[in-house]
Amino acid sequence: MQCSRIHTPDPKFHMVGSCLQSKGTIIGYGFQNDLQSCIDYSVQRMGLAFNYRRLTNNKSKLLSDDNVNNNEVTCEVLDCPEYENFTSLEPSPNYNYYSFYANPLPILTYTCLPSIGLFNLHKEHVNYTQAADICKEEGGDLAHILTDSRTIAISSFLRQSFKGADISRKLAYVGLQDVNGNGKFQTPLEEPLTCFPYRAWAPSNPKPVNKHHYCVAIDTDKMWKTVKCGMKLPFICELYPNGPFDSTNITLPESGCE
Incomplete structure (x- = not known):
């Protein structure tokens, strides 16, 4: 493509x-x-x-x-x-x-990362497919990480969310996967990794294809790591922009129009 x-x-x-x-x-x-x-x-x-x-x-x-x-x-x-x-x-x-x-948000646990977007960290552990399905149900996808500003902000968000825990070992699924097992990674929107110049692979990553590490997780040190897609991890959803405004389920403050 x-x-x-x-x-x-x-x-x-x-x-x-x-x-x-x-x-x-x-x-x-x-x-x-x-x-x-x-x-x-x-x-x-x-x-x-x-x-x-x-x-x-x-x-x-x-x-x-x-x-x-x-x-x-x-x-x-x-x-x-x-x-x-x-x-x-x-x-x-x-x-x-x-x-x-x-x-309005689909659930109230979303957080704004300034100038980046709205994100939700799920701390429950699920496999990659389950994580992707949950994010779609919320109106988004697993988080896009393919710029330096996004990787830094999302990794910092992960670190802050697990403050007080053993953060050095924390990983969370994000939106990057080797769908066909051929070493070619893409986002949930089928954007090839090759279309983006930024890389943040951890040492010895991505793993060789024969290791079957086809899914990507981000760590708290601003690095990407490949893991087996069946591994159960927390995950980060990103909400897609939406509209037009629907007032059905929200009451706005009284207008200042005269």
């Missing part, structure tokens, strides 16, 4: 709240003259959500070239989305809130 033809999810920002503003951590802000510019800026800053101010002070007139103030902040980029019942949203007459993750 050619790298340029790989199918991956196309994450989109969805409006979650009109006249609502997240008070999450801002990692970038400034004047953007339209919504698409704010979206592009948020992607550039690796934001997972943003607040966008489009109305003027009278809250009823769209910004135009005649009333634009280039010193005005119209775009606030957030490192994490609202994901715990949207509790950090506050009424605001000026801002609308947008997120990659527009719907």
Whole structure:
């Protein structure tokens, strides 16, 4: 499969709240003259959500070239989305809130790794196939690790989650597998490892094909290790971006619209 033809999810920002503003951590802000510019800026800053101010002070007139103030902040980029019942949203007459993750979590044990995504560490021990099935049921897949920022963040997450335990021996399944037993690893989305330049193999890994170590786990030292897929380990799920917003099972704070 050619790298340029790989199918991956196309994450989109969805409006979650009109006249609502997240008070999450801002990692970038400034004047953007339209919504698409704010979206592009948020992607550039690796934001997972943003607040966008489009109305003027009278809250009823769209910004135009005649009333634009280039010193005005119209775009606030957030490192994490609202994901715990949207509790950090506050009424605001000026801002609308947008997120990659527009719907409530499937379970409340997900954690945001800033600028990376939403992840859930399952401490129960299961084999690789069972782990993958559970992650799919939650609306995601085993965690994608094929960049340095992801490997570092996910390994640190594993270490922090097992703090106080014998962390030096902790491993957790992630989304990388030699599906056909031929030494060619791929992600759950069938992206070949060869399409990514980053590697974090532990010494003596990956194991030779004849050892039948076809599944990959991450350790607490930012390394990847191959193991037999029947081995029972904890595992880390990554939630896929979702939307549009569905208000059926969530009540947002009262809107600040006037």
